[in-house]
Amino acid sequence: MAMKRSTLDLWVGVFVAAGLAALMFLAFKVGSMGAFDVASSYTIKADFENVGGLKVRAPVKSAGVVVGRVSDIHFNPETYEAEVMLNIDDRFKFPKDSSVAIMTSGLLGEQYVALEAGGDDKMLAPGDSLKITQSAVVLENLIGQFLYNKGDGGGESDKAAK
Amino acid sequence: MMEGLAHGLRKLGARVVDAVWRLGMASRFLVLTLIYSGTSFRRFQLVIKEVFNSGVLSLIIILVSGLFVGMVLGLQGYETLQTYGSEEALGVLVALSLVRELGPVVAALLFASRAGSAITAEIGLMKATEQLSALEMMALNPIARVIAPRFWGAVISMPMLAAMFSAMGVFGGYLVGVVLLGVDEGAFWSQMQAAVDFRDDIVNGIIKSAVFGVAITLIALFEGYDAPPTAEGVSRATTRTVVTSSLAILALDFVLTSFMFRGVG
Structure with missing residues (x-):
């Protein structure tokens, strides 16, 4: 040609x-390049009894806004707890007594870490660990508990009827 | 009985030896191509011409197929997602399936049949009409002058074509999902952006398409260079290029996917 x-x-x-x-x-x-990943961040640690279905790269939200991401989840064989590393955007500083909880967006949505600011004057430094943590709600346990309570209640009402 | 068995085994052995021999030749061919690539970069015009031949001339088929694949994904995905009341996830479905799999793989299959077959036919005919020998007579290395520019031209084109395929596909999904079926536009884009990761999804897709590009081009060039210098030989080599590179694409895709997307949410 x-x-x-x-x-x-x-x-x-x-x-x-x-x-x-x-x-x-x-x-x-x-x-979502440029949205969060490129910003500089610092890492804090949180121990959970149960992380449920939390995955690496899940968002960390404070007041519903994404402020970081879960960078690593591993099992600590000494405490038998899950250690979760959180990468928090450098622009946001949180008080030392902040608390974290694992929440689910929607009924069956993905799980995220909710970070609630505390009232301390000192701020979290890189590498610090959070003391107040709340584990994931496991749906099966919740249903089990509900059925158990209902069973108890049903028994009483049966007696009352007699 | 024994005779027949021995005959069968001999045939099998010959085939395996032949296959291994060809594989070795193809590897040596790749190494030679890389060694003699200097000319292609000193005279970049040669490569530009091949980017035109394999890239620009494949544009129409890639863009139109991408658009239609995206539109079909939009329709099918909407049907299924609607059952669970989560039509907003359509953007995620379309974008992830295109960027991770369909973009690189379908673009590579189209590229193999559009550009790969053309390369094989061209090189095969050049060999049949003794143009390659003529180059050698003029003390020009045919690998440096003919093979390497085509190699680099196609290897450069392939990732671009795959990216365009994916982009067109996402646009097609948008057309069907948002414009035609009325999925919320904000949710379509924002859920997509939340789910698609640059490093894990897009870069891996580009790496895939680059690997496919190398595989297709190597197969096409080698089949052409190795073709018997007859009309029938060239036609068989062209067919073999399309079949072998399609199989290579799908097999490589499985291998790459199992390395790349292990444990990625």
């Missing part, structure tokens, strides 16, 4: 530009 060099260059230029534009579209419009 005989084609003038300038035409060829033009087409290839258009092609490469379109390819890069598609990549930009994927990175910024489809993905």
Whole structure:
């Protein structure tokens, strides 16, 4: 195919530009690049009795706004508890006595870490661990408890009826 | 009886030896291509011409297929998600399936049949008409002058085509989901952005498409270079390029996926 060099260059230029534009579209419009990951962050630690279905990269929210991400979850064989590392955005400082809880968005949605600010004057430093933690609510336990209570209540009403 | 068995085994052995021999030749061919790539970068115009041949000329098929694949994903995903009352997750479904799998794989399959077959036919004919030998006569290395530019041209084009395929697909999903079926636009984009990770999903998709690009181009070039210099030989080599590279894409995809997406939410 005989084609003038300038035409060829033009087409290839258009092609490469379109390819890069598609990549930009994927990175910024489809993905969330630049939203949180690139910001500098500090890590704090929290021990939970049960993390339920919490996953690495789950959001950390304070007042419902994402302020960080879960960076690592592992089991501590000495305390038999789960150690969760939280990456918090550097722009946000939280008091030392802040508390964390594992919550679920919606009834069956993904689990996230809710970080509630305390009243202490001192702020959390990188590497600190949070003292007040509340484990994930395990749905099966909740249902079990509910049925158990209901069973008890049902028994009493049976007696009353007699 | 024994004779027949021995004959069968001999045939099997010959096939395996032949396959291993070809694999070794293909590896040597790749190494030679890489060694003689210097010319391609000193005279980048050669590569630009091949980016045109394999990239720009594949644009239409890639863009149109991407659009339709995205639209079909939008329709099918909507049907299923509607059952669970979570139509807003349509964006996540369309974007993740395109960026992680369909974009790289379908674009690579199309690229293999559109550009790979063309490369094989071209090189095979060049060999059949002794153009490659003529180059050698003029003290030009055919690998440096003919093979390497085509290799780099196609390897550069492939990730771009895959990215365009995915972008078009997401747009197609948007058209069907938001414009046609009335999924909430804000939820469509925001859930997508929350679920798609740049490093884990998009970069891995690009790595996949680059690997596929290398595999397709190597197979296409080698089949052409190795083709018997007859009309039938070239036609068989072209068919083999499409079949082998399609199988290679799917097998490589499984291997890459099992490494990349283990434990990614």
